Amino acid sequence: MHKGLERVSYLLGTWRGEGKGRYPTIDDFAYGEEVKFWHDGRPLLFYAQRTWNLETDGPMHSETGFWRPQRDGSIEIVLAHTFGCVEIQEGTVEGNRIGTKSKGVVSTSSAKDVVALARHYSVDGDTLSYELEMQFDDNELQNHLSGTLTRQS
Amino acid sequence: MHKGLERVSYLLGTWRGEGKGRYPTIDDFAYGEEVKFWHDGRPLLFYAQRTWNLETDGPMHSETGFWRPQRDGSIEIVLAHTFGCVEIQEGTVEGNRIGTKSKGVVSTSSAKDVVALARHYSVDGDTLSYELEMQFDDNELQNHLSGTLTRQS
Numbered sequence: 459m460h461k462g463l464e465r466v467s468y469l470l471g472t473w474r475g476e477g478k479g480r481y482p483t484i485d486d487f488a489y490g491e492e493v494k495f496w497h498d499g500r501p502l503l504f505y506a507q508r509t510w511n512l513e514t515d516g517p518m519h520s521e522t523g524f525w526r527p528q529r530d531g532s533i534e535i536v537l538a539h540t541f542g543c544v545e546i547q548e549g550t551v552e553g554n555r556i557g558t559k560s561k562g563v564v565s566t567s568s569a570k571d572v573v574a575l576a577r578h579y580s581v582d583g584d585t586l587s588y589e590l591e592m593q594f595d596d597n598e599l600q601n602h603l604s605g606t607l608t609r610q611s
Numbered sequence: 612m613h614k615g616l617e618r619v620s621y622l623l624g625t626w627r628g629e630g631k632g633r634y635p636t637i638d639d640f641a642y643g644e645e646v647k648f649w650h651d652g653r654p655l656l657f658y659a660q661r662t663w664n665l666e667t668d669g670p671m672h673s674e675t676g677f678w679r680p681q682r683d684g685s686i687e688i689v690l691a692h693t694f695g696c697v698e699i700q701e702g703t704v705e706g707n708r709i710g711t712k713s714k715g716v717v718s719t720s721s722a723k724d725v726v727a728l729a730r731h732y733s734v735d736g737d738t739l740s741y742e743l744e745m746q747f748d749d750n751e752l753q754n755h756l757s758g759t760l761t762r763q764s
Contacts, residue, residue, distance in 0.1 A: 498661075498670045502693060506675075508651075517651045522659075522675045523691030526719065534719040536691040538676035540655055544689050544697035546717050562717035564699050566679065566687040 462501030465551055466527050468581045469495040469503060475586075477509065477605025482597055489518055491605055493586070495525070502526045505537070527551060533558065535577070542569030547577055555580045574599055584609035615654030618704055619680050621734045622648040622656060628739075630662065630758025635750055642671055644758055646739070648678070655679045658690070680704060686711065688730070695722030700730055708733045727752055737762035 459467060473493040480486045489509040496504045503525040509518040523537035535547035535558055543565045549558030556579040565571050574593040579586065585608060592602035612620060626646040633639045642662040649657045656678040662671040676690035688700035688711055696718045702711030709732040718724050727746040732739065738761060745755035 498673075500670055500693070504673070504675075517653055520651075520657070520677070522657075522677075523697070524673070524675075524693050524695075526693075526695055526721070528721060534695055534721060536695060536697050536719065538689040538691045538697060540653070540677050540679075542679055542687055542689060542699075544676070544691060544699055544715070544717070546695075546697055546719050548720060561719065562697075564697070564715035564717060566689065566699050566714065567701060568679070568681060568687060 459497065460499060460501040462527060462529065463497055463503065465531075466503065466525065466533070466556070468554060469525070469579075469586075470497070471495060472610045473586050473607035474610050475605055475607035476512070477603055479603045481592065481594065481600075481602050483594070488512055490515075491607060493607055505535075542566035543572055545572075545575055547575070549577075554582065570594065612650065613652060613654040615680060615682065616650055616656065618684075619656065619678065619686070619709070621707060622678070622732075622739075623650070624648060625763045626739050626760035627763050628758055628760035629665070630756055632756045634745065634747070634753075634755050636747070641665055643668075644760060646760055658688075695719035696725055698725075698728055700728070702730075707735065723747065 475491055477491050478488050490512050491509045493507045505525055506522045508520040520540045521537050526534040533551050538544050545563045546561045547558035548561045559576045560574045563572050572594055576591040578589045587606050590603040591599050593599040630644050631641050643665050644662045646660045658678055659675045661673040673693045674690050679687040686704050691697045698716045699714045700711035701714045711730045713728045716725050725747055729744040731742045740759050743756040744752050746752040
């Protein structure tokens with residue numbers, strides 16, 4: 459493993475669990491979720507996430523991209539989303555906690571305009587917890603998703 | 612397969628080949644490349660690409676994201692790049708040819724600022740050819756990469 463990855467090596471593996479979503483514009487919802495982090499020797503993590511409907515097992519959301527820990531203790535995340543959005547997150551790694559805010563979000567012409575996103579991850583052994591905040595349309599940045607995943611491998 | 616994917620189903624599979632790169636600011640270079648397109652029943656393609664050094668086999672670039680064909684014959688592509696950039700491409704599908712230009716490109720604080728990108732893909736049977744144009748810094752939008760890949764499966 460590249461030395462530059464050691465600080466976030468606790469993310470590596472396949473994680474599975476469930477999450478819950480909420481937002482003023484929609485009904486509350488729940489979902490199954492799988493997250494994978496892996497590397498190829500470079501100082502960055504490959505990331506792929508997918509969620510599914512807990513009743514039908516049908517796919518809901520997917521996002522994929524790269525996590526780039528920096529030498530100064532900061533981290534950059536570059537992501538693409540199935541619903542037609544890309545985002546750049548920047549923030550910090552503090553031990554087992556990672557917190558980032560969007561530097562830029564761009565949506566496709568057919569997609570809804572997400573204004574900003576913030577992400578909070580923490581790992582405790584084989585448990586990964588996260589919160590995602592979203593600013594959408596005229597709504598303030600606020601909690602949209604939260605989930606708890608268990609490391610499978 | 613979702614009906615919305617039929618128009619671009621010729622992309623599905625794993626492709627391998629080689630490409631060449633050029634730009635006024637750097638020496639010419641060559642690379643090995645693998646591209647994978649797959650789907651999960653939704654009307655979008657999952658996309659993962661990686662390139663490697665032909666002499667050392669070491670990883671060079673990777674990009675990943677989603678291709679979203681639209682009902683009106685247009686297509687949207689959302690991508691994240693290992694070097695710290697995300698892009699939204701929009702354009703058209705005309706038979707076996709896909710051409711797009713960037714609607715938005717955002718780079719992380721540590722990455723070089725790409726101003727714009729354009730992509731041209733064509734598939735002839737089991738051969739995929741592409742050209743990528745890049746506008747970087749003060750240089751005009753111009754050809755940066757071209758490659759030819761063969762379908763493996």
